[in-house]
Amino acid sequence: MIQIKSLIKRFGDFVAVDGLQLEVKPGDIVGFLGPNGAGKSTTMKMITGFLPPSSGEILIDGESLAKAPINIKKKIGYLPEGAPAYADMTVLQFLHFIAQVRGFKGKEKNQRIKDVVEKVELQQVLNRPIENLSKGFKRRVGLAQAIIHDPLILILDEPTDGLDPNQKHQVRKLIQNLSKDKIVIISxxxxxxxxxxxxxxxIIANGKKVFDGTPKELQQSSxxxxAVTIEFEGDKPDISQLKLAPGVTEIIERDSHTVSVIGHESYESLFPQIMDLVHLQGWHIKAMYNEVGQLDDVFRSLTKEEAA
Amino acid sequence: MVGVIFKREFSSFFATPVAYVFIFMFLMLSGVFTFFFGNFYERGQADLQPFFNFLPWLYLFLVPAIAMKSWAEERKSGSIELLMTLPVTTGQAVMGKFLASWLVLGLALLLTFPLWITVNYLGQPDNGTILAAYLGGWLLAGAFLAVGHCMSALSKNQIIAFILTVVVCFAFVLSGTSIVLNALKGFVPTLVLDMVASFSFMLHFEAISKGVLSLTDIIYFILSMFAWLAACLLIVEYKKAD
Structure with a gap:
């Protein structure tokens, strides 16, 4: 378990992390969100023991990071932003080095390396210097070194940044396949x-926590x-009838031929009755669908409020 | 853990051309200095003084070149974030890096053995003195190197680290020479003058290289290495995230 208590980090006059409180339990896969410069990376650097906090405390399994840094670092796997590594080493040499630092020897070391190479699919680049690898492979090497000791806590700073959609999918699958009693924090x-x-x-903004909940709750706050969104063919007709339908609380015009119909909370879905209405009115529509929630909007409103 | 860091650093010198270029240049220049400028043959003496007289000046430019990337590169590439979040203390990292480059310097020094063979072929040198001088040379290299690692921790830029190291080492070499001591004479009390002189790498090295292997000189070099490495550790801790 990670407990973060009133964590503050200042760089000169600038407050990067401002009184952050957070508790993460085994099994939690935390998506750590926020605009650039919100303090995500700084927070991660403090949890991994790279940066000392200006004030506040980080406890991992009840143990203070400031007091037992080495012991705690053994439990953490960390992929820093940009996946830095020793560029002149080959992938295999690098993984051997990491495995040795993590305290593995002989057969176990080789087995660990073999497993992790399979997991992130590095077989074809094992003997290539890291500096010659593509961005995607570099990121995978970074992931490999982070999970080689099967850590209880995995901290990944933008693990999919710069990857193509296939690679992104692969990394996500990898994270999902980690065992269920681990802590994962992904920015x-x-x-x-x-x-x-x-x-x-x-979600954090300006170093403060502005949202903490399930991704579903995040969508629900949109x-x-x-909402039921209707895309009309051509310009939208007179839609005053929509407002009169039962359960409808608001109509939002998205653009010249798209509207979203917002229903009252007590209505599970407006879809069937709006569908009927569309038929009845004889409107020509291109598409009509239920929305789960616009995460972008929620994100923007949450992080802007804080900035304002 | 020092061993693991040491091994990585040491092999990294040989994974890139750095170590080979360094050793080649060192051997070539030491040959040139000994035979051309040191008048090795003309002196008609069976010793390696011509070589050891030039050694500090050779080290003045070559050791900073080996030291400059040690920490500057880690910070520039960001790999320091990886290193410092592994279960390794800063002290272990500082030590591992230092020992690796010190061994490269030792290796280069050992490879000057043809000089030793030559002098033994030509005459009957005092091999005890030569051995002492080699040890002194390695200690001197270590002191230069510790300064270099400290300066490398100070700047992300390797060129700046190189220049700072040369300047600081130069000051430590010069502080024992008559130029500096004469210039200071009269301005400062004798106590300070003695102190300045006692800080000189040169005086301590010259004593050892003449075969006087006194404990004071050995301790002087070991202490200066520790002092500079301690400073290096503090700087790494303080500046690692910049």
């Missing part, structure tokens, strides 16, 4: 990633959650 800009792999979303 990302990609909101879909949070719904795809995380069971908890934490004004478009459960």
């Amino acid at each position: 990302t800009h990609i909101l879909e990633e949070v719904t795809a792999v995380c069971n908890r979303a934490v 004004q478009f959650h459960n």
Whole structure:
């Protein structure tokens, strides 16, 4: 378990992390979100023991990071932003080095390396110097070194940044396949990633926590959650009838031929009755669908409020 | 853990051309200095003084070149974040890196053995003195190197680290020479003058290289290595995230 208590980090006058409180339990896969410069990376650097906090405390399994840094670092696997590594080493040499630092020897070391190479599919680049690898492979090497000791806590700073869609999918699958009693913290800009792999979303802005809940709750806080969106063919007709339908509380015009119909919370779905209405009125529509919620909007409103 | 870091650093010298270029240049220049400028043959004496007289000046430029990337490169590439979040203490990292480059310097020094064979072929040198001088040379290299690692921790830029190291080492070499001591004479009390002189790498090295292997000189070099490495550790801790 990670407990973060009133964590503050200042760089000169600038407050990067401002009184952050957070508790992460085994089994949590936390999507750590926030605009650039919100303090995500700084927080991760403090949890991994790279940066000392200006004030506040980080406890891992009840043990203070400031007091037992080496012991705690053994439990953590960390992929720093940009996946830095020793560029002049080959992938295999690098993994051997990491395995040795992690305290593995002989057969176990070789087995660990073999497993991790298979997991992130590095077979074809094993003997190539890291500096010659593509961005995707570099990121995978970074992931490999982070999971080689099967850590209880895995901290990944933008693990899918710069990867192509296939590689992104692969990394997400890898994270999902980690055993269920682990703590995973992933920072990302990609909101879909949070719904795809995380069971908890934490949003910070200007160093403060502005949201902490499940990805579903995040979607639900969107004004478009459960809305029915209609795309008309050509310009939209007179839609005053829509407002009169039962359960409808608001109509939002998205653009010249798209509207979203927002229903009252007590209505599970407006879809069937709006469908009927569309038929009745004889409107020509291109598409009509239920929205789960616009994460972008939620993200923007949450992080802007804080900035304002 | 020091061993693991040491092994990585040491093999990294040989994974890139750095170690080979360094050893080649060192051997070539030491040959040139000994035979051309040192008048090895003309002196008609069976010793390696011509070589050891030039050694500090050779080291003044070559050791900073080996030391400059040690920490600057880690910070520039960001790999320091990886290193410092592994279960390794900063002290272990500082030590491992230092020992690896010190061994490269030792290796280069050992490879000057043809000089030793030559002098033994030509005459009957005092091999005890030569052995002492080699040890002194290695200690001197270590002191230069510790300064270099400290300066490398100070700057992300390897060129700046190189220049700072040369300047600091130069000051430590010069502090025992008559130029500096004469210039200071009269301005400062004798106590300070003695102190300045006692800090000189040169005086301590000259004593050893003449075969006087006194404990004071050995301790002087070991202490200066520790002092500079301690400073290096503090700087790494303080500046690692910059």
